[in-house]
Amino acid sequence: MLKRFWERRRDEEGFTLIELMVVVLIIGILIAIALPTFLGARKRAQDRAAQSSLRNAIAAARVCFTDNDTYTGCTDVVLIGIEPSLTFQAADSTAPKQISDAVYNVAPGTGNAWAAAAMSDSGTCWYIKDVSSGATAGTYYGSTATATDCDGTATGAQTAVGTKF
Numbered sequence: 001m002l003k004r005f006w007e008r009r010r011d012e013e014g015f016t017l018i019e020l021m022v023v024v025l026i027i028g029i030l031i032a033i034a035l036p037t038f039l040g041a042r043k044r045a046q047d048r049a050a051q052s053s054l055r056n057a058i059a060a061a062r063v064c065f066t067d068n069d070t071y072t073g074c075t076d077v078v079l080i081g082i083e084p085s086l087t088f089q090a091a092d093s094t095a096p097k098q099i100s101d102a103v104y105n106v107a108p109g110t111g112n113a114w115a116a117a118a119m120s121d122s123g124t125c126w127y128i129k130d131v132s133s134g135a136t137a138g139t140y141y142g143s144t145a146t147a148t149d150c151d152g153t154a155t156g157a158q159t160a161v162g163t164k165f
Contacts, residue, residue, distance in 0.1 A: 043122045050096040050120035054128045056083055057099045058139065061114045065132060071103040072111030093119040093150045102152035109133050115152045125150035 060083035064074035076088040079101065086099050093100040101116040115129035127142040 046096070046121040047124055047126070050118040050124070050126045053086055053096050053099060053118050054116055054126055057086055057088070057101065057116050057118070058114075058128050058130055059083070060086070061101070061116070061130065065114070065130075070111040071114040071132070074103060074114065076101065090153075091151065093117050093125070096120055100151035100153075104153075106131050106134050106136060117150045117152050119150045 057079070060079050061071065061074055063082050064078055065071050068074070076090065079088040079099075080086070086097050088099050088101055090102070091100060096118055099116050099118055101114065103111050104113050104115065105111060106113045109132070112133045113129060113131045115127065117125055117127050119125050124143050124145050127144075128139065130139045131137050
């Protein structure tokens with residue numbers, strides 16, 4: 001009897017259908033837990049790429065401002081010369097490394113403010129502005145998820161007062 005049991009035991013190698021289904025169920029549960037976390041991390045990384053580009057852009061603009069004591073001479077060509085890893089333009093931004101910038105005036109002063117925008121791959125438009133003089137001097141940040149015009153001349157960029165990034 002024991003001999004027959006051992007012979008039959010050797011013939012039953014492999015996994016049963018139930019065991020395979022349990023493994024597939026466990027893998028499915030793990031994927032269901034991990035996927036939303038991954039997608040959230042992806043959106044945050046895309047937003048951080050656009051924010052990093054804006055920080056580099058404002059550093060380039062401040063270098064230009066230091067040289068001229070005004071933002072007026074800080075054209076796209078000059079800024080590209082200072083920070084060649086970014087593309088500066090007057091048109092709307094459609095990518096994180098594509099910076100839409102503008103020089104404007106805040107009283108009192110001429111050319112004392114600079115604003116820029118960068119579109120994140122997640123669809124969020126991030127803004128930054130720097131005012132060099134006057135009662136509102138400082139650096140301001142902001143964003144909008146419904147940007148139809150993600151550019152430095154947009155109202156969002158020039159009125160950015162949101163949280164820092």
